[in-house]
Amino acid sequence: MLNIIKSNFWLQLVLLLTIPQLSQAQDNLQTVQEIRKRGELRVASVQEPLYPFAMLKEGRWSGYELELAQLVAKAIGVKLVWDASYPDAAALIDALKQRKADLVFARLKRELGTAQQVNYSLPYIALDFVIVTNRLKVLEKKPTDDTLLSINNLPLHIGTLNTPLYLNKLSKRFPKAKVVTFANIASLTEALEAGKIDAAFCDEVEARNIFLDKPERGLSLRYFALPEINSELAAIVDWSDTHFTAWLNLVLEPVAGMTRAVELFSKHH
């Protein structure tokens, strides 16, 4: 056999070209076995806790995404290592590419920019978008009544997170709005409370947390559901792990899309 290889230049060339590809294919098939061999599933997430997905209490993480990650770890038969040391989505994608994490659970909304770089799992929950208004600021604009219908036509300054997904949905739903962008929900909430903007556009979990943190905000702020606009959260896996993605989807299939945000709030509260 060795002699055949030695004497055939073209065979050598073919082997040289195909070995890396074969090993790549093998990687895809072996991801679950590798995790099992390692004895731990490395799940990456963001530093910032968000109720009820991932909460930090007395140094321990808990929440719905932890439960899902535990489900995956249990299916493989390994322990879960939850690494919430990443600042944002870009760092999480990088962690997958650097092979520092096997998958990411970080309430990431499916969007087309990220889909060009990673594989999304089945969505595990769909979140509606909402608009939270500053009652006084909206009254200053003299709406005809206090319904969402009248707000639609007001030239409001609406704040939202600086992501293509949020900006796209906001501009489609409120074409007359003057859009103001914020880096995070904390700064968006602060601006809304201070009356620097008239309203905030965010998802229902982010909005519920605004009121959960300080229930007295209900006196100055008002919550309008926008059930016609929603977005789905999914785990992400590196694009090369196609087989692992299919396997992960089988694990998530029984729970995918079966829970609503309101149920999570009542369960974890």
Added chain:
Amino acid sequence: MLRIFILSILLVCAVGGKAFGRDAAAVSPTHPPDIQKIKDRGQLIVAMLSRDIIPAVMSDSNGNMFGNDVDLAKAIAKELNVEFIVDRTAQTFNGVVDVVASGKADIGLSSLSRTLARAEKVRFSRPYVVLRPVLVMNRIAASKYALDGSLARMAGFSGLIGEPKGNSYLEFAKTVSPKATLTEFGDWDETFKALTEGRIAASFRDEVGVRNYLFKYPERSVELSTTAIDNPSMSDGISIAVNSQNLHLLGFINLYLEMNYPTRKAEDLFRIYAQYYKK
């Protein structure tokens, strides 16, 4: 020579970094190879039929293309941040599939129906348009064979059914009317001409195709009768053909359709493109 070969293997392993198991140092490229190839080229090459089809692929007098499928392909190219380039060398629907399968185009759109034969060559996206099949009958032949437009009658029909060669409705006709004799024609115009003249008794076609034909030849509705088949399991899913190697591109397109493109029906197309159905 053997030494060079072994050294080469080691070099490839070192460069590839993952030949014998994944390690922490092995970094995955930013984009999957199929998407990276399109981004490097700066163009999404889209195979489309050489002739126009209302309302999917149309051109104005200056050659500017528009229509349901053209707009969708342009939107996908825009989302990938690349230029939309069209390859219109295909003369037939199967030809569009062949251009995609050959790798000359990344994707193919031209009101393409999914068929098992085509699926052996390319992957199909989720349907972006769903059409009802229509049974078109010659009125005299229908009366002669007591065809009432029902599938039950067509199941036992042993006369002549005509379809264009290489068309998706050939497979459909074989399934619905297994006892019938199938005659193949060059294209739809030839098929429906034979139907009008009574040389064949029936033909199956999608509802947009039938409407387009009767729009072109309104007088033929005297000889022809039409019955839409309202069975969801028989509906004609119009999809994007993707080269079978481009799995990540396929995933991206499916997500695009899911997020931005509610599946359209014939009545949606007739409403949106109503102006092109006016004489």
